[in-house]
Amino acid sequence: MLEQGEAMTRKCSIRRIAAGGAGVAGSGAAGEALAGWGALNLTQGVTPISREVYDLHMLILWICVVIGVVVFGVMIYSIIRFRKAKGAEAAQFHESTSVEIMWTIIPFLILVGMAIPATGTLITMENTRKPELTVKVTGYQWKWEYEYLGEKVSFFSNLGTPVDAIQNREAKGPNYLRKVDNRLVLPTGQKIRFLVTAADVIHAWWVPELGMKKDAIPGFVNEMWARIDEPGVYRGQCAELCGRGHAYMPIVIEAKRPEAFRQWLAQRRQESRVAETE
Numbered sequence: 001m002l003e004q005g006e007a008m009t010r011k012c013s014i015r016r017i018a019a020g021g022a023g024v025a026g027s028g029a030a031g032e033a034l035a036g037w038g039a040l041n042l043t044q045g046v047t048p049i050s051r052e053v054y055d056l057h058m059l060i061l062w063i064c065v066v067i068g069v070v071v072f073g074v075m076i077y078s079i080i081r082f083r084k085a086k087g088a089e090a091a092q093f094h095e096s097t098s099v100e101i102m103w104t105i106i107p108f109l110i111l112v113g114m115a116i117p118a119t120g121t122l123i124t125m126e127n128t129r130k131p132e133l134t135v136k137v138t139g140y141q142w143k144w145e146y147e148y149l150g151e152k153v154s155f156f157s158n159l160g161t162p163v164d165a166i167q168n169r170e171a172k173g174p175n176y177l178r179k180v181d182n183r184l185v186l187p188t189g190q191k192i193r194f195l196v197t198a199a200d201v202i203h204a205w206w207v208p209e210l211g212m213k214k215d216a217i218p219g220f221v222n223e224m225w226a227r228i229d230e231p232g233v234y235r236g237q238c239a240e241l242c243g244r245g246h247a248y249m250p251i252v253i254e255a256k257r258p259e260a261f262r263q264w265l266a267q268r269r270q271e272s273r274v275a276e277t278e
């Protein structure tokens with residue numbers, strides 16, 4: 001009796017969670033974000049590399065779908081067509097050279113077919129040579145520091161969400177925990193190299209739209225690069241559990257056209273010079 005009661009409560013709570021999920025999905029901004037199958041897929045991103053990564057992901061997904069359909073199709077067909085109830089007799093044989101050659105060569109060809117385009121993309125990703133701008137990214141507990149190398153501009157980027165919103169004393173609003181005080185402003189259409197490191201523990205710098213993620217490790221410098229096509233705001237997060245404030249060190253990139261970026265950079269340099277002399 002008790003067991004039955006427990007099972008009932010569990011069933012009810014599962015139903016409640018499911019209903020709650022549907023409620024969230026159906027309401028406002030969250031509903032828009034979850035609308036359509038596209039929201040379940042990898043983002044196409046805003047850089048040539050992120051699109052290459054997306055295309056690879058789709059190519060390999062469809063290869064997997066075809067393999068799945070063929071394997072399960074043959075399996076289900078055989079199970080039904082040659083069932084015992086219809087009096088099917090199993091073939092009796094041991095070792096078949098032709099079958100063994102086939103099941104070695106076909107997977108080999110599939111793997112090579114996937115490895116060739118994937119290697120090309122990996123090589124492009126690793127090629128950080130000849131950047132037009134280099135930004136050093138340093139992770140701290142719990143903020144990021146951005147230094148525009150050779151430009152005499154550097155600043156910290158802290159969480160922009162107020163503590164009152166975190167502690168439910170005010171409305172959380174859009175982009176909750178995904179806002180910063182100082183955005184990382186970058187130019188569009190230029191090759192930007194990122195040097196990623198950390199000053200205390202391991203963090204990871206991740207903006208999904210750039211199609212890349214790098215660990216930020218104290219004493220090491222990891223490299224990555226991006227060429228952002230369109231102006232816009234792109235958000236990311238620290239992706240390596242780095243302590244109590246791990247959720248409170250978001251990344252916000254603001255991509256501007258090169259002229260607007262140069263203007264911003266000059267103004268920023270001016271501000272830091274003023275701050276130094278004060």
Ligand SMILES: [Cu+2]
Nearest residue numbers: 203238242246
């Ligand atoms: Cu972190």
